[in-house]
Amino acid sequence: MESTTDPTQPGHPVPTRRTARADNARPVADVIRQTIVDGGFDGGLPSDDTLAREFRVSRNTVRAALALLREEGWIDRAPRLGTTVAQRTVDHRLDSLRGLKETLTGYGEVRNTVRVATVLVPPPVVARKLELAADEPVVYLERLRHLDGETISLDLTYLASDIGVALLKQDLETNDVFPLIERVAGRPLGDADLSLTAAAADAHSAATLDIAAGAPILLLERLTRLDDGRPVDLEYIRMRADRITMRGTVSRTHHESENP
Amino acid sequence: MESTTDPTQPGHPVPTRRTARADNARPVADVIRQTIVDGGFDGGLPSDDTLAREFRVSRNTVRAALALLREEGWIDRAPRLGTTVAQRTVDHRLDSLRGLKETLTGYGEVRNTVRVATVLVPPPVVARKLELAADEPVVYLERLRHLDGETISLDLTYLASDIGVALLKQDLETNDVFPLIERVAGRPLGDADLSLTAAAADAHSAATLDIAAGAPILLLERLTRLDDGRPVDLEYIRMRADRITMRGTVSRTHHESENP
Incomplete structure (x- = not known):
């Protein structure tokens, strides 16, 4: 793969020759x-x-x-x-809305350490995303998630309070919140908006996730709605990039090509 | 948001109290x-x-x-x-297959510095993914991509040679490869498999992308097929995480719930 610039390429600047x-x-x-x-x-x-x-x-x-x-x-x-x-990752599917345990079926046992489970009044931005009135409380969860005993993600979750309070009575250690939400809401989830980026883990988050400070993580915000369109679950998720790969299939459909 | 453990929560271990x-x-x-x-x-x-x-x-x-x-x-x-x-990101949609210029329409002008454009025999893994015979050549491109003059990604691209050789005659500096592939193939693209993770940029990649060594990047492998299913384009893309946010909407449809 030591490449040479293609001499057959006409009409364009000669590409910068890489040397390093x-x-x-x-x-x-x-x-x-x-x-x-x-x-x-x-x-x-x-x-x-x-x-x-x-x-x-x-x-x-x-x-x-x-x-x-x-x-x-x-x-x-x-x-x-x-x-x-030295290291393998597990696949987190991007093309359907699944909780971690659902998406990691077959990889091993997912267990959650519930670090926080409480009722609080969220900041205005969170209230707006969940379409709540200012000062309306939510249920806030922090879960450290493990696959076969190894830490893989840290999830901060804001739940609409009617659903969240019912969830506090459920087993949050062995279940994803998605099927629990569907159970207590009595209806299926619809869809979710994802915003995904990479970050270098700060020292404290890194220690919590059992990785080195500065190690790469995937940072996901996910706003999930019931099938009637009501947003009920807003999550901020840190995933270890050395353990999780996001996978999806995307289609060219619905694309307005510039060159029809 | 200084939280207290909810005393109403029955039947479960008291969550670890966070103190830091x-x-x-x-x-x-x-x-x-x-x-x-x-x-x-x-x-x-x-x-x-x-x-x-x-x-x-x-x-x-x-x-x-x-x-x-x-x-x-x-x-x-x-x-x-x-x-x-201090810093803003642009949205890269995850829910339809688009090139960078297509997805960043409205954000500014995308231009590409073509660092390498050559014909080579790819490693066996690449040949397999593109469903080529061993020793069949491909066109290999390296492009440093800029949005309004600022470096945002470094793309390594392997193209099936019939399409790739035709692409070498096109303007690769101002176009995405997707519409060019559709033009020279005479048919639309179909879909693509994505594999996305986070990484800390190595020193040389960081310098090329104009970021600090160790800065977080998104690392995307994307295998793209024509609408007849033939894989024609395999890319390895490094995106600056401080400039690009991946966005998508996912649906719960087709999910087999564990808790019907």
């Missing part, structure tokens, strides 16, 4: 990282020589790519033992 | 950060006193929350001038 080894290592690291995320390299990674041949790069470029992935925590490297996968 | 100021500051920071991402606080943030009143927390808790947000780069604080928004 890091530029050559990046695509190698990206493909190997994604292969790990996809569940590959079960018996360990191929040798540096094999990777160099497969990627058509130098061994030094392979080593630079693997150094990056080791720094990111994806692989271990040891003389004689070779290169092994 | 960071635990109280986190939900305040989350709501303020999201308000900024949503486009709020146009004229600056309210005073610490006002925020303390709105969030029903102490001024010290407000200050701890704002210290976090300043560290993350979202706000500036100055005596007398108060607290102002």
Whole structure:
């Protein structure tokens, strides 16, 4: 993948020639990282020589790519033992509205440590999103969520109080809130608005999630409505990026192409 | 939001009482950060006193929350001038398949610096995802993408060669590849598989994206198919998390509830 600019390309500025080894290592690291995320390299990674041949790069470029992935925590490297996968992620589907336990079915047991379960008056922004009057109380939950005993996310949840107060009587340690909401509301959930970004975990959140300060996390805001359109559940979720991959399929449908 | 455990909650272990100021500051920071991402606080943030009143927390808790947000780069604080928004993001829709220029319509002008545009034989994993024979060449692009002159993402793209070679003759600096693919293929795109995670930018990628080493980025793998199901475009995209928010709406439809 040491690339040369295509001499057949007419009529456009010659692309900037990359020269740094890091530029050559990046695509190698990206493909190997994604292969790990996809569940590959079960018996360990191929040798540096094999990777160099497969990627058509130098061994030094392979080593630079693997150094990056080791720094990111994806692989271990040891003389004689070779290169092994240090870390796997689980898939969180983006294309249907599911709670963590629902989406991680088959991966292991999800359990929640309920850090806070209380009634409070939320800030005005939260009240507006939940379409509540100012000073109307909500139920506020903080849950640290575990998959097979390992911390994977920290969820802050604001619930409309009629539903939230009923939820406080339910088992919040082994259930997602979604099916509980549907049970106490007596109707299904409809849809949710997602806002997703990446962040470096602050020291205290990192300690709570059992990761290093500054480690990458996914930060999700999710506003969930009942099927009658009423917003009932507003969550702020920190997910460990070393444990969770968001997956979805998106369609070109409904797109107004600029070039019909 | 200094919360007390709800004494009305029967039959469940008493939640762990949070005591750290960071635990109280986190939900305040989350709501303020999201308000900024949503486009709020146009004229600056309210005073610490006002925020303390709105969030029903102490001024010290407000200050701890704002210290976090300043560290993350979202706000500036100055005596007398108060607290102002330092950074805004643009929305990248997750619910339909769009190129960056298509999704950022209305935000400004997207331009691409083409760093590499070449023909190469991809590694076996890439060939498999594109359903190509081993040793079949692809077109490989590296584009640094800018919104109104500011770097926002670095995209590594593998294209099936029949389409890719035709794309090399198109204007890659001002166009997304999606409409170009549709033009040269003579048919619309169908759908794409997304795999999205967060990462801390390595030093060289960070320098390329004009952010600090270790700054949070969104890492997206996207495999895009024509409407006949043929995969033609595999991309590895690094997006600056301080500039791009992923947005979508998901529906509960098709979900098999555990609690019918």
